[in-house]
Amino acid sequence: MKMNLKEEIRTSKRPFVIAGPCSAESEEQVYETCKTITETNSASLLRAGIWKPRTRPDSFEGVGALGLPWLVNTGRKLGLPVAVEVANREHVELSLKAGVDVLWVGARTTVNPFAVQEIADALQGVKIPVLVKNPVNPDLELWIGAFERLEKVGITDISAIHRGFSVYKHPKYRNVPKWEIPIALRERLPDLPIICDPSHISGKSELIREVSQKALDLNFDGLMIETHRDPSNAWSDARQQVTPNELKQILTELILRNKTVSDSAEFPLNELREKINQLDDQLFDLLMARMRLSEDVGELKREHNITILQQEYWVEQISSRLGRSAEMQLSSVFIRQVMDAIHQESIRHQVKVMNVN
Ligand code: PEP
Ligand code: MN
Numbered sequence: 001m002k003m004n005l006k007e008e009i010r011t012s013k014r015p016f017v018i019a020g021p022c023s024a025e026s027e028e029q030v031y032e033t034c035k036t037i038t039e040t041n042s043a044s045l046l047r048a049g050i051w052k053p054r055t056r057p058d059s060f061e062g063v064g065a066l067g068l069p070w071l072v073n074t075g076r077k078l079g080l081p082v083a084v085e086v087a088n089r090e091h092v093e094l095s096l097k098a099g100v101d102v103l104w105v106g107a108r109t110t111v112n113p114f115a116v117q118e119i120a121d122a123l124q125g126v127k128i129p130v131l132v133k134n135p136v137n138p139d140l141e142l143w144i145g146a147f148e149r150l151e152k153v154g155i156t157d158i159s160a161i162h163r164g165f166s167v168y169k170h171p172k173y174r175n176v177p178k179w180e181i182p183i184a185l186r187e188r189l190p191d192l193p194i195i196c197d198p199s200h201i202s203g204k205s206e207l208i209r210e211v212s213q214k215a216l217d218l219n220f221d222g223l224m225i226e227t228h229r230d231p232s233n234a235w236s237d238a239r240q241q242v243t244p245n246e247l248k249q250i251l252t253e254l255i256l257r258n259k260t261v262s263d264s265a266e267f268p269l270n271e272l273r274e275k276i277n278q279l280d281d282q283l284f285d286l287l288m289a290r291m292r293l294s295e296d297v298g299e300l301k302r303e304h305n306i307t308i309l310q311q312e313y314w315v316e317q318i319s320s321r322l323g324r325s326a327e328m329q330l331s332s333v334f335i336r337q338v339m340d341a342i343h344q345e346s347i348r349h350q351v352k353v354m355n356v357n
Pocket of ligand 2: 023236
């Protein structure tokens with residue numbers, strides 16, 4: 001089925017949902033999972049991994065081309081388009097031949113410009129929608145580079161999937177969301193639809209609703225949620241998959257807030273924003289005054305031939321603020337970031353006066 005995915009995402013009711021198993025395991029598993037997803041009206045595009053990029057070599061690496069007709073036939077029977085992850089020319093060619101409707105580039109592929117270029121070359125002259133997941137590392141340029149490689153070969157129907165970024169042992173997420181990166185992407189490419197993949201961000205099914213809600217509150221266009229008829233026995237990503245009924249439940253519970261401000265909210269919102277603006281102005285006035293004092297300190301240090309960084313003094317300053325974290329109701333991470341930013345700027349001002357002859 002030829003489709004204009006970008007247009008469908010834009011015009012569908014929010015959120016546009018992509019669902020289906022992490023991996024295709026058997027014809028029956030793909031069909032049964034997708035059938036319930038479709039019957040509960042939970043998705044507009046079905047997914048299943050056929051070739052799986054696994055961290056360790058002894059993990060299940062996907063059923064391979066054998067699974068393509070399972071997914072394509074499922075989609076045809078249920079009347080929905082289907083999507084597959086491709087990582088090289090052979091995957092692209094086999095998927096196109098099998099009649100797959102949408103391709104996606106996985107995070108471990110986006111990270112490698114050679115691989116993205118190989119996929120782009122295989123797509124020269126082909127008209128098919130492509131979804132590009134963010135690279136595993138938080139590199140916005142690399143993500144944008146992948147869109148550009150596809151655009152250069154004539155692919156026009158491109159959307160992005162935000163699936164978070166690799167970290168070593170995070171207490172909450174499998175892949176940290178770093179929301180500022182998809183937000184920056186939206187600033188750079190305002191017409192590009194962005195789908196959130198809460199499954200790979202969360203790594204555990206109980207976190208999917210929270211991450212999905214956050215994505216909607218940040219105006220994401222859609223969600224890709226891994227769905228399996230029997231998650232605990234899934235051959236890959238068992239911990240993060242949900243059943244089709246759980247998917248339905250999550251989607252029902254999501255609150256869709258308006259992207260635009262309603263008339264009744266406009267006045268009080270503007271008033272609050274004005275107050276906040278004034279406080280932000282005051283904060284900058286204070287910072288300016290503070291940096292002037294830093295310059296005085298710099299001059300004094302120069303006269304007495306003392307180094308700029310007085311490590312122990314600074315550590316003391318940070319810990320006294322961190323100690324007031326509860327009282328101020330500010331997170332310790334935030335306090336640390338603010339103190340570090342102030343310190344960096346203060347050093348810049350001191351260096352400026354230190355080095356005048
Ligand atoms: C997937 O969607 O199954 C997958 C492998 O995801 P990612 O590329 O985000 O790791
Ligand atoms: Mn997966």
